[in-house]
Amino acid sequence: MIRRFKLVRHADVSGVSGTGHVADGVIWPDGTATVRWRGDHPSTVSWDGGQASVEHVHGHGGATEIVWFDPEPSRSEAADQLGVCDVAVWDGPYRMNCGYVLTNGRCPSHGQQVPRGRL
Ligand SMILES: [Zn+2]
Numbered sequence: 001m002i003r004r005f006k007l008v009r010h011a012d013v014s015g016v017s018g019t020g021h022v023a024d025g026v027i028w029p030d031g032t033a034t035v036r037w038r039g040d041h042p043s044t045v046s047w048d049g050g051q052a053s054v055e056h057v058h059g060h061g062g063a064t065e066i067v068w069f070d071p072e073p074s075r076s077e078a079a080d081q082l083g084v085c086d087v088a089v090w091d092g093p094y095r096m097n098c099g100y101v102l103t104n105g106r107c108p109s110h111g112q113q114v115p116r117g118r119l
Pocket of ligand 1: 029098099100109
């Protein structure tokens with residue numbers, strides 16, 4: 001899903017951008033973000049880093065607040081409830097977790113397990 005937000009600036013540290021509702025943005029389904037700045041000289045900025053980049057660049061110190069219009073995706077909530085596969089898998093030298101969202105406590109690759117948080 002696409003998550004819409006606006007950026008509300010409470011303090012104008014740089015003295016050039018003003019305060020209040022300064023930008024509108026979206027987080028795209030692939031996790032990247034696009035922000036459209038308002039004002040006399042509007043511009044559009046995209047970040048491959050998505051929400052983390054928006055928060056890092058503009059939420060720092062609490063001067064700028066991200067106000068969401070859409071709720072967080074339910075996939076992460078579902079994953080918390082159902083658990084994800086914890087089995088370690090190796091991608092070359094990198095250890096990762098399988099991460100498959102369990103269906104009835106079951107991963108198709110690694111079988112039945114006890115979901116995290118229910119041990
Ligand atoms: Zn698995």
